[in-house]
Amino acid sequence: MSAEIRKIATWVEETHREIGQQISPPTRKAVAVAVIKNPFAGSYTEDLTPLMDIGAELGGLLGDKCVAALGITPAQAESYGKAAMVGEGGELEHAAAILHPKLGAPLRVAVEKGAALVPSSKKMGGPGQVLDVPLGHKDAAYVRSHFDGIEVRLNDAPRAGEILVAVAVTDSGRPLPRVGGLTHAEAEGKDGLR
């Protein structure tokens, strides 16, 4: 089963200044969202394999959208995250089926490498509700400067029979990182942690 997509939205946020400091080059975060039909809305379905396949499809599609929106090469991506919000006709497990088994591999192709776990969040929700997508360094989860998040919200989604699926990619960390810890430059990126 492939995703029946109603709409795709992409969003790029650039921070040029923060608390009086110029950010040069600006830090940039992208998030791409697909609003899809939930094939299992309305009743309990035991086998969620089709949603796992949809997750694989969307991991590549939305990862590519983010990289294109940032205008970077895949290797220039520095952090990533994923999240899903299921409309009221579905169940939380539908978000898990999309996000966890298969979404990561094609996303890692889109951002080149990606040794680290893709941080995630999920919830049930309706149109206009906010979904916070967590962000972490793509190759070394302990890189402290890249812990962040980005908010998404669509006024018309997800409807009861829909799922909102989001993938976020950045080419940078927070605007003014100064709480120490492992840095981007120090990261080895072998074990996904350091």
Added chain:
Amino acid sequence: MTRKIVTSVEEIFHEGGPRANTPLKRGSVMAVIQNPYAGSYIEDIQPFMEDLKPLGVAMAQKLLAALGVEAAQIEGYGKGSIVGTGGELEHGALWHAPGGYAMRDVLGGSKAIVPSTKKVGAAGVRLDVPVTHVDASYVRSHFDSIEVGLNDSPRADEMAVILVMTTGARIHNRAGGLDAKEIEGKDGLR
């Protein structure tokens, strides 16, 4: 002085009806800038309009690039502003001329007035920016709006200025009225 720029593009394939061969695109660009007049009443605020002109042009070009289409493919547009709580509504009105004319220039001289809205609000506020046809305001299929907002903006001493563009009619438009094919495009209305 710009703190943030956010661009957003929606591609709409359907809304429960027939799937479009070419998705409708709707885009917005928002710049979060310092409000030079926040904090007290200042009588003469018009000098800031000059400063906003190059920002308007840069924003219109950025949005067009994000949409990935030629200027001729833009069929609807709109603009808006949100003034942080340290300012007044009148500051938002400074965006009318620089925002509107910048967008019309970048699009090659559109005829219709650029519809607009404005408000004072705190960080996270949402603004529904109206959209109408670029050459004839009465084209019913192109009446729309695009919601914008940003969780950390505008702060009290900031304002957010916004431009929006669309590549066509509402995805399942069927409410009648003046059709885009019927417009004369001379007076900006029909």
